[in-house]
């Protein structure tokens with residue numbers, strides 16, 4: 001039994017860590033929702049003057065040893081290869097049309113790093129982004145223009161964006177939660193932004209401090225202003241397969257929020273399994289609902305790999321016709337309290353899987369592997385890449 005005190009962490013970090021830890025032990029039990037709700041009630045969070053929410057003395061009954069994956073990398077690679085070969089057979093037997101090309105959106109410098117305990121200096125972030133854009137990736141999410149009090153790792157957003165090489169054939173989107181963030185982004189010449197909402201009220205409140213309806217009104221203002229400056233706008237919908245605060249999320253709600261963002265002018269909707277509790281079945285249900293509201297070619301899969309299910313879920317997304325996949329170099333992100341607990345799905349594993357399926361990405365896997373190895377050495381953390 002372990003007693004963890006989650007203090008001095010941003011609400012986003014707490015949400016993810018706490019959700020992941022609880023879910024890891026309960027999954028796949030049917031009681032996730034009620035336990036998540038009761039655990040939330042047992043914690044307190046206070047809006048301090050400095051606007052950082054903190055959990056106070058959250059008790060978590062768990063045994064950290066159990067949290068580490070018991071499988072070796074070699075075993076996990078074998079499982080991945082088995083999965084890919086079964087999937088290939090299914091595709092052939094059922095004459096399923098997969099996308100010929102998949103755009104991989106690298107989110108490591110933003111979504112990955114924002115969850116890393118170690119603060120990476122701006123010069124190292126710049127080097128990381130430059131090397132990623134030199135690997136064939138066409139989109140490298142660079143930073144976020146959010147409050148540095150909420151997400152300290154992104155506090156150097158202007159310096160990082162101003163410092164990177166801008167290749168003409170690469171997009172460098174940045175997260176923007178409100179008009180203030182947009183103004184900052186415009187000052188350094190950002191050309192593409194992403195607004196980020198969620199399909200659950202609980203997560204929206206704790207991530208951006210407002211309701212879903214309020215968040216959408218904020219995004220409307222941001223998008224209108226962004227369009228005046230000819231910026232491209234991507235839309236995120238988080239918690240599409242479950243919320244750390246509410247448990248289950250109705251696929252119809254995901255579809256509703258996605259459609260609103262799409263109608264507001266987002267050119268692409270990225271569907272985030274924020275805490276990685278998706279399964280192939282849930283992915284199928286969620287995409288079936290969303291595709292009725294937003295054309296599939298405008299959808300992206302943004303899956304976290306908490307329970308080693310992200311690639312299985314991506315395969316379902318490919319079957320549905322999704323041809324944009326978000327991922328993070330070396331699987332950056334995740335939970336520092338459980339070293340082997342994964343964050344975003346690892347880019348190298350995604351690119352490898354796509355290559356094995358004969359799907360083009362235009363990405364140099366060897367370069368990616370080297371970048372992943374270097375950044376994990378720098379951060380002194382596990383590399384989630386399964387390839388030797």
Ligand SMILES: CC(C)(COP(=O)([O-])OP(=O)([O-])OC[C@H]1O[C@@H](n2cnc3c(N)ncnc32)[C@H](O)[C@@H]1OP(=O)([O-])[O-])[C@@H](O)C(=O)NCCC(=O)NCCSC(=O)C[C@@](C)(O)CC(=O)[O-]
Nearest residue numbers: 051145146147150177180181196207208209236238272274
């Ligand atoms: C949205 C706010 C700002 C609202 O935060 P708030 O406290 O409600 O905002 P406020 O308007 O009351 O302002 C409070 C303070 O923040 C400042 N402020 C206000 N806006 C900005 C800004 N843009 N940039 C810099 N500073 C800002 C503002 O100036 C003020 O400063 P003070 O007067 O106290 O010194 C806050 O909640 C926030 O920054 N949240 C960040 C959340 C975040 O970054 N989460 C991670 C990204 S989402 C994600 O990772 C999920 C995703 C996308 O990957 C998909 C998935 O996996 O599901």
